Amino acid sequence: MTILNPLSWATWLAENEDKLRPPVNNCCLHQGNDFILMAVGGPNERNDYHENDTFRDIPIKEGDMFLLPGNTPHNPVRYKDTIGLVMERQRPAESLDRLRWYCTKGNHSSPTIIREEVFHCSDLGTQLKPIIERWQQDEESRRCGECGCIADPK
Template sequence: MANNCHQIVGGPNARTDYHINQTPEWFYQYKGAMMLKVVDEGEFRDIIIREGDMFLLPGNTPHNPVRFANTVGVVLEQRRPKDSLDRMRWYCGDCGEIVHEAAFHCTDLGTQIKVAVQDFKSSEDKRTCSKCGTMADAAPKPGTIQDPNLA
């Protein structure tokens, strides 16, 4: 386990950024269902990982894990090589362009994500799409994400 990092993650949690990790990530959904938003070859897709299901996300895949109330999942990641960079990327909701990207060598994902998210949230310049001028949301709008546990 020295080369792996495991996390037990509960919901609710929803953000607007997409995380990009150079190494694969393994998801196991212990209780309830989660949604893994991904950008797959330029296409935005939602992958539902149901209770008891596993999913292996290839490295370098932009992804946004959305967790709902009363859900629990396990995420297994490889420890980052010393020269690796994790990225946090925000896309324009109107035209799909990259609005902002932050990069860092990951040593404490929870802390470093919070810093990148707060930096994005506090800057209108970083949130404005250079292609169409739309202001990217710093948090999901209420009601825009369907909870698969309620379907």
């Protein structure tokens, strides 16, 4: 592995803040053989869940680090004027990622999936944007099959 020079975080942010904008707000800092390191900026307004059957809000405060087990649906929301670092493993060729959108308007007794996109993720920075944009632009794809409510695009 090549040893990289130290990175000035403040300089990098000043030069790359335009890359941390909606709809994904994500920029790859390093892509190695085993892991990917990304910067994620706020604010973002996303209502998709990136692939447990239970919902739980886990606030991650300034200075906190959180390790999320694989295949746990999570909603990566960032607030205004915040930056996070996300480290993910490189996905094996046979692995699949999922983006899910749940109905938040109907009176459902359990989480109700409106839409799910399944794909092999090889480049998070380029692959999520068109999927999210399709969701936002296609009202019918946001209609809950159980209650008929239409989810907000963001």
